[in-house]
Amino acid sequence: MSTPRSFTPDERRTWVPLAALLELLPRQLDAQLIRDEELTHFDYFALSMLVLEPEHRLRMTALASMTNATLPRLSHVVTRLEKRGFVRRDPAPDDARATDVVITQEGRRKVIHATPGHVANVRHYVLDALEPEQFEQLRDIARSVLARLDPEGRMIVTRQV
Amino acid sequence: MSTPRSFTPDERRTWVPLAALLELLPRQLDAQLIRDEELTHFDYFALSMLVLEPEHRLRMTALASMTNATLPRLSHVVTRLEKRGFVRRDPAPDDARATDVVITQEGRRKVIHATPGHVANVRHYVLDALEPEQFEQLRDIARSVLARLDPEGRMIVTRQV
């Protein structure tokens, strides 16, 4: 019994709904935040990581890890957020190659303003749809898949959460 | 006890890994297919829907539903696939407004050629990471969320799978 070269019906029943989710959920997340706050979900997530830092700052590489982004992508995003006054770049004190991203007062205000709507959106479309036991199930499933997508655990979430 | 305006720690433990998955998994799906076949995952999925049709054809609207795409997006994708000879547009016989997309012989060959690598990729990063009981858990979770994202069930997968 070798593994078939195409999906089995059982695999398909699991994979197709997940693939649908991968299309629809990011779209909904972006749509709400862009409509209400002119932020992409990635923008919001990056800003919220910065807010959670005690010093309100993170090295580019660290922020890229926490947001699961490539460095070029983060660099472009930071450039745009910088132009809007939500963050600024600051040379890292201990390494002349490195750059810290610092969230500004205005950036913090923006996150605080955007949070309730975004959280309500995630609850409405995801969390409230789940039974209590499904929270843990989803967590375990996501973590298992992430462990494969990021075997070295470079993306912080794999380790931390 | 009102619901907090920010995520609770428990919510965060579920949501953050899922959000990470939404970033990393589509990237991996596209990367493999683009590298090996010069197809996006969306291209592949659309072509594979067409292959599964008895007549190898679908109305634009129907294909958009099955692929969870907006119509403009599908239209752009079909234009590109058409230029590469994988599909062609055919006026719908029964409605002069409508267009059928037909997969060509070459398109079918392309899907057949691309399938083993793509399926292996999905197995490696997703399906093989799951325990048997997690298949059903993931299916149920995905379907619950999809039911919210698409309440009218316009996206075929919500109904059919």
Place this chain on the structure above:
DNA sequence: GTCAAATGCTTGTAGGTGCAAGCATTTGAT
């Protein structure tokens, strides 16, 4: 101390997606 390799980041470019606007056809109410 020297220099090749590794690290940290930026920039340019090509390509895909969302939204708004637009056109043609069909439907349905009258």
Place this chain on the structure above:
DNA sequence: ATCAAATGCTTGCACCTACAAGCATTTGAC
């Protein structure tokens, strides 16, 4: 029969992301 509304699709543009290439600094082997 008429015509406004709905339907089916396309196009243009603005925006975002991936990848490759490049520059500066640091590390580590010698």
